[in-house]
Amino acid sequence: MNLALAQDAPPLRVEDLSLSFGGNQVLHDISLHFRPGEITGLIGPNGAGKTSFFNCLTGLYSPQKGHILLGDARLEHTAPTERAALGFSRSFQHVALCPELSVIENVMVGLDRQSKAGWIDAFLPLTRGRAERQNNRALALEALTRLGIAQQAYESPTQLPPGMLRLAEIARAIVGEPRVLLLDEPAAGLNSVETHDLSVALKSLRSPQLVLVVVEHDMDLIMDVCDTIHVLNVGRVLASGDPSHIQANPEVVRVYLGDDDDE
Amino acid sequence: MADFIALAWAGIVSGCLYAMGAVGIVLINKSSKVVNFAHGNLAGLAAFLVFGFTAGTFGQMTWAAAVILTLAIMVAVMAVCYLLIAPLVFQSDLTSTIATLGIGLVVQGITQLLFGSNVVSLDLPLPNWRATLGPIRVASYDLAVLGVTAISIGLLYLLIERTRIGIAFRAVSANPFASRVCGLNLRGVHLFSWVVAGLLGLVASLLIVPTTFLSSTSVSSFMLQAFAAAVVGGFNSLPGAVLGGIFIGILMNLLSFYIAAEFTNTYLLITILLVLNIFPQGVLAIRGGSRV
């Protein structure tokens, strides 16, 4: 990565974001700053609004108030697909893979927005489309390899355990060289070996080109990989700081103690 | 202007019938996400059963007896239909919807087998009374339609607002998953909606027969009106279905008078497409965001 590019990478800022469903205020005036080159953790007890926050960032939910800025570009009225085109990418808390596609094909969908093959290539075996497909396949395999599930590349998601599906989902999120990567509970359902592989993979993703935000309940993982952590509680930012800071914060500990026993 | 009012009045009357059909479709869709394409065929069978019981195919009962007997039979028929597709309902809405087409075909065939494909006439036992109010000509038939519709919809309202099964129905249509977790019997609610829809279909088909004739396909040919009414109402709202029915009734009357009568289905097609484009959620939108 050269330096000129590194300076170009824009930060992601959120200002006064509020979201409600009917009378249920899910997010209250959230203002946060996510820097490229860092791994930011977003934690909080169940129902804190973490997933809803991600959904606002990717455009699946429309917040009633507030701004989302990538660099200087205002995004709050941009459609999800256009945000994808800007480099937003994410994984879902409830795995959203297509059962009719093999694992690697699911991952290849993550490359869709930067692929050029048109309808002619879709129906006729022309060289350009074929080359692109082979290239995408190689990239997808590489992403799967990083997460340690290349063996399962050609299997159907219906036949894999939840941990593998979660990793496949993360592979899909990272394969397209995103500029903003949002991972929603990437370690849920993983065993300790897989979690370790994941943490290695996450650290290797850290790059000056990438804003990486991780929502996670696994505190060991969060404390291990994150540079900055924001704590969300019932829709408000409770605390922000580096891992040691957060661990020492008595309020965070109190909020989490109530939550810990059901995990 | 006089024409217009008279047409609108007649449109309201036939619109009530479309509304009852639409309410049946929406009921089933709300409870189980299935679009029941067999609705018209089932209603047609019901009308023929009444014909059979009064006109001699099966007996020569009085109207009241025939209707009550048919109501009972329709409860059973609807239950059987639901039980047939029951294994599919939780698997896939798509497959269940396809299965209702199969049911519709079978019901259609049974109707033809039992009653032949000839046209028969079935007259309602109504007094021969009519009056003129300005431009509007009111016949006893019109009043019967309005009255019966009002009573049926009113009863349905009470059933949904005031009874246990009605509350369960509302809960299930708002959030099937949560209702299931709370221990509600989804099957019971589905069955409820099928049976109620079947009974509404019977009432609507009996009332619609005097405007045309009765043949094995005449009732199901009004299906499209009912579907259009449901679409106009948003497909997911009972009041919407009622208003949609009346809207479609009036609109079709006006269009066939002022433009041309032979394009009913084309008008319906255009109406459906326009409504989908302009009011994607129906005219009375109830927007429910899906969770991610």
Added chain:
Amino acid sequence: MLSGAAPVSDQSVSASNTNALAQHDRKGRWVTGIGGGACLLLLVILPLVAGGYWTFTLGLCFANAIVIIAVSFLLRYGGEVTIGHGVFAAAGAYTVAMIEKYFGLSLLASLPVALVVGAVLGLVFAFPSRNLSGIYLAVATMALALALPELLLHFSAATGGYEGLYVKLDALPGVPKSLQRYYLPLLGLILVVALLAHFRRSRQAMALLLIRTSAHAAESFGVRRSWARLSCMALSGAIAAFGGALLSFSSSTVSPNSFTLWTSIFLLVGSVVSLYSLSMVGSIIGGLFLTLMPLLLAGAGDWVPILYGGALLAVVLGVNALPPKLRARLQGVRA
């Protein structure tokens, strides 16, 4: 960004694994290839041994199979039920007949036009509901199927009204008519199946399949719902019109009677019976069902809807009752 990081050994393991997989795949492909080739050969030489009646019926069967594939395509890739595909077939059929009537051109010239007409009709029709999911399209297709006869009869000067039009011109001069009516639909079917098999591996197909099962995920990866809707409908419409064009050629007539709501419903039944298959075998089974049932049941009259409906229910419920693994295999989920 993604280079490096992975241990080398891991990569080689995965490479050898995929190699083995590929080899296994290749072997399977050989077996099916030889079997399929034999069946195809049988179909190709059939007209030389079978009588004219069978040649004629099978020709219709292949054309029907193409229209059935259009229905199955929409179900598989779009997740939509249609009971109006008779209209798209009619669009193709009338295109052929009218081009013959007004321009004196044969099927070969009108086939591409029929494709375009079908696609445009699909686009126009899907456009109003492009942002909606669920059942609206099914309802709208029903309206479409019911509206078609009204329009055909109204514009009877062009469409021939009740009687319809004839398709008489030879597509391949010099070849006996009966053979043309057999081989052209067969060729069309092979073409459609081959193109769709290639399509399955394209990025468009993967995007469509993903948006069908998880719309929010697909949107987050840049796949637009309206794009998916419109392209599914356009492709399906084009395939159906292609099939309809061949149907008119094989049966040599088109009339409103052959494109009623019942036609469209029976097409859906055919698609269900073929298990929404996009393959040769599946679609021919569906086509045979659609073409032969009416002939077999000619004397049965009122039993026809019961048998069709019963077949549909039996297949749908029967498949549902199978164990999940077998069901997935039958429906070819992992193509």
